[in-house]
Amino acid sequence: MPIVxxxxxKVERAVDRTRATHAGQPFAEVHQALAEAxxxxxxxxxxxxxxxxLARQISGAATGP
Known part of the structure; x- marks a missing residue:
């Protein structure tokens, strides 16, 4: 299980990083950024x-408070 x-x-770090930089942006941009991350x-x-x-969720997320 350590490998899993x-x-x-790694996936969580990529998602967190993408969410921090691309939340609320268009799906295509988020999808590309997530794939790169x-x-x-x-x-x-x-x-x-x-x-x-995941990209759809990040794209639909509101930005800022």
């Missing part, structure tokens, strides 16, 4: 539908 936990941590983290092996849903 390490992969999940996942690659940077070495976590590019994520089911495409999961990446799309």
């Amino acid at each position: 936990a390490a992969h999940v941590a 996942l690659r940077d983290e070495g976590a590019q092996r994520v089911v495409p539908q999961v990446v799309e849903e």
Whole structure:
């Protein structure tokens, strides 16, 4: 399970980073930024539908307080 936990941590870092920089932006921009962040983290092996849903959630997120 340590391998799975390490992969999940990488995905979480990529999502957190993308959310911090791209929340509320258009889906295409968020999707590209998330894909790049996942690659940077070495976590590019994520089911495409999961990446799309995460990007959709980040894109729809409100920015700021």
